[in-house]
Amino acid sequence: MLLGTWNLENLYRPGGPYGPEDEAAYEAKLAALAAVITELDPTLLGVQEVGDPEALKDLAGMLDDDWQLALSEHADSRGIRVGFLSRTGVTVLADTTAFPAELRPVQADDSGVTVTRAGRGFLAVEVVEAGGGPLRVAVCHLKSKLLSYPNGRFQPRDEGERARYGTYALYRRAAEATALRALADELLDGDGQGRDVAVLGDVNDEVQAATTQILLGPPGSEIGTAGYEKADKGDATRLWDVAPLIPPGQRYSRVNSGRRELIDHVLLSHRLVHRVTAAGTGLPGEGPPGLPSVGLDPAERRGAPGSDHAPVWVRIGG
Numbered sequence: 001m002l003l004g005t006w007n008l009e010n011l012y013r014p015g016g017p018y019g020p021e022d023e024a025a026y027e028a029k030l031a032a033l034a035a036v037i038t039e040l041d042p043t044l045l046g047v048q049e050v051g052d053p054e055a056l057k058d059l060a061g062m063l064d065d066d067w068q069l070a071l072s073e074h075a076d077s078r079g080i081r082v083g084f085l086s087r088t089g090v091t092v093l094a095d096t097t098a099f100p101a102e103l104r105p106v107q108a109d110d111s112g113v114t115v116t117r118a119g120r121g122f123l124a125v126e127v128v129e130a131g132g133g134p135l136r137v138a139v140c141h142l143k144s145k146l147l148s149y150p151n152g153r154f155q156p157r158d159e160g161e162r163a164r165y166g167t168y169a170l171y172r173r174a175a176e177a178t179a180l181r182a183l184a185d186e187l188l189d190g191d192g193q194g195r196d197v198a199v200l201g202d203v204n205d206e207v208q209a210a211t212t213q214i215l216l217g218p219p220g221s222e223i224g225t226a227g228y229e230k231a232d233k234g235d236a237t238r239l240w241d242v243a244p245l246i247p248p249g250q251r252y253s254r255v256n257s258g259r260r261e262l263i264d265h266v267l268l269s270h271r272l273v274h275r276v277t278a279a280g281t282g283l284p285g286e287g288p289p290g291l292p293s294v295g296l297d298p299a300e301r302r303g304a305p306g307s308d309h310a311p312v313w314v315r316i317g318g
Contacts, residue, residue, distance in 0.1 A: 001043040001044075001129060001315070001316045002040065002041060002042045002043055002313055002314070002315050002316075003042065003043060003044050003045075003137070003198060003200070003266065003313065003314050003316060004040060004042045004044075004045045004046070004200075004266070004311050004312060004313035004314070005045070005046040005047075005048075005139065005200040005201050005202070005264055005265070005266060005311065005312050005313075006036075006037075006045060006046070006047055006048070006264070006307065006309060006310075006311040006312075007047075007048040007049050007141070007202045007253075007264060007307060007308075007309035008033060008047050008048065008049050008050065008059075008307050008309075009049055009301070009304075009306075009307040009308050009309060010049055010051055010080070010298075010301075010302070011029075011033075011047075011049055011050050011051055011052065011055045011056060011059070012051035012052045012055055012079075013026060013052045013054060013055045013058070014026040016051075016052075018051055018078055018079075018302065019051060019052070019055075019302070019303070020302070020303040021302070021303050022303075025303040025305075028305040029303070029304070029305045029306065030055075030058055030059055030062055031062070031305070032305040032306035032307075033059055033306060033307065034059060034062035034063055036283065036306070036311065037059075037063060037085070038063060038064065039283050040283055040284070040311055040313065042085070042087075042313065043086070043087050043088070043127075044084060044085075044086045044087070044088075044090075044127055044135070044137060045084065045085045045086075045311075046082065046083075046084055046137065046139035046200045046201055047082065047083050047084065047085060047139070048080070048082050048139070048140075048141040048201060048202045049080045049141070049202075050071060050080060050081050050082070050083050051075075051078065051079045051080045051081075052079070053071055056069060056071065056083060056085075057069065059085075060085060063085075065087060067085050067086065067087060068084075068085075068086040068087070068088065068089055068090050069083065069084070069085060069086075070083055070084040070086070070090045070092055070123065070125050071083035071084075071123070072095050072120070072121035072122070072123040073095055073121065074095065074096075074097045074118075074120060074121025075120065075121075076119045076120045077119075080120065080141075081120055081121060081141075082120060082121060082122070082123050082139045082140060082141050082201060083123060083139070084123070084125055084137070084139060086125075086127055088127050088128060089127070089128075090125040090126070090127050091125060091126045091127075092123070092124070092125055093124040093125060093126055093136065093187070094122070094123070094124040094138075094183060094186070095121050095122070095123050095124075096121060096122055096179075096183065097117040097118040097119075097120070097121050097122070097179075098117060098118075098179060099116060099117060099118070099175055099178070099179045100178060100179060100182050103175055103178055103179075106168075106171040106172055106174075106175045107168055107171060108168055108171075108172065109150070109165070109168060110150075110161075110164060110165075115172060115175075118142075118143075118175075118176045118179055118180075119143055119172070119176070120140075120141045122138055122139070122140050122179065122180055122183050123138065123139050124136065124137065124138040124139075124183060124186075124187060125137055129196065132196075132318070133196065134196070135196045135197075135198070135272075136187045136195065136196065136197045136198075137197070137198045137199070137200065138180065138183055138184060138187060138198070138199045138200070138201075139200055139201045140176075140180050140199070140200075140201035140202070140203065141201055141202045141204075142173050142176045142177060142180070142201070142202065142203045142204045142205075142211070143169055143172040143173040143176055143204060144169070144204050145169060145173075145204055145205065146296065146298070147162065147165045147166060147169060148165075149161065149165060154296050154297055155296075170211070173204060173205065173211045174210070174211050174214065177203070177211045177212070177214040177215055178214055180199065180215060181214055181215050181217070183199075184197070184199050184215065184217075184239060184267075185237065187199075188236070188237055188239075188269060190236050190237060191236060192235055192236050192237055192238055192239075192269040192270040192271065193231075193235050193236060193270050193271055194271060195269055195271060196269060196271055196272045197239075197268070197269035197272065198266065198267065198268050198269070198272060199215060199239055199267040200264075200265065200266045200267065200312075201264065201265070202263060202264050202309070203215070203263060203264070203265050204263050205263055206261060206262055206263065207241055207243045207262060207265070212241070212265065215239060215241075215265075215267055216238065216239050216240070216241065216267070217234065217237045217238040217239055218234035218237060218238055220232075220234065221234060221235070221238060221240075222240070222241075222244070223240055223241075223242070223244040223245060223273070224244045235270040236270075238269070238270060239267040239268065239269060240267060240268050240269075240270075240273040241265055241266070241267050242265075242266045242267070242268060242273065242276060242279045242314050243262055243265065245276060245278075245279035245314070246262075246279045246280055246281060246312075247280065249287070249288050250280055250281045250282065250287065250288050250289065251281070252281065252288075252289070252291075252310070253281050253289075253309050253310045253311075253312050254291065254294070254308060254309050254310070255291045255292065255293040255294065255308075256293070256294060257293060257294075257295055257296075258293050262281075262312075264281075264309060264310075264311075264312045265312065266279070266312055266313070266314050268314070272316065275316050275317045275318070276314050276315065276316060276317075277315045277316070277317045278314070278315040279312075279313065279314045279315070280312075280313060281310045281311065281312050281313075282310045282311065283311075284313070284315075289310035291308060291309070291310055292304070292308055294308045
């Protein structure tokens, strides 16, 4: 089984303010995305930045076989949301934006506006593995590090404004990570040794970032450490980031202003991580993914084919 995640980068039908300007550009984008998914051949693929549900149906129609779709009903202000493409039937377990009750609202801008929910939904589904039991998977797209300012600006008036808005974005991403971790706790139900659970998606930060670390649970058993092969009580609730299993030269999923970064992640429960036979980014067997370098203005790539992200994937053995 191959399990993966991929940010499809502004998947809209043509004619709107964010997607391709014409049908030809739209068809080129779909063809590029479909070629990668066909070569990747996932059993279950979590996707982000689905701006138009009909566009995801168009994409699925270009793939072989009869793919099942699941989409969150909670989109952001641009209409983008998360979802799944699956070769088998999916059962939706949760579709939520809720912060834990104990978490206070977080400040979002200079005016003092606060947010009490994630900007995009977390979608959790269950599928049945071939010859195995249930697999529970949540997909996410956390708050971006890309900063936007009042009146649609992507550049700050001064460094004070940049620092404040960077803090607001960090507040929101941390709160969203906390909410996602709460959902992971529900899926694990204290039985990570016996349940196959995965959390995947665009978490918009690197492996060692504090917001990413929130998702992992108890520390001390990371891949590559002495504790990884030693069972302990924390295994019941831990998630393992598979990043250390990705070959070092491939350990990135996006290129930001010329800098390679791994901001798309696959996290697995104890039972699942110990069955991983391979992990990577891009396409298996093709080496480091060839990605465009992106800048601060997301409109620069409007209508570009493919995606500015690489898929991140793991292969799971029996």
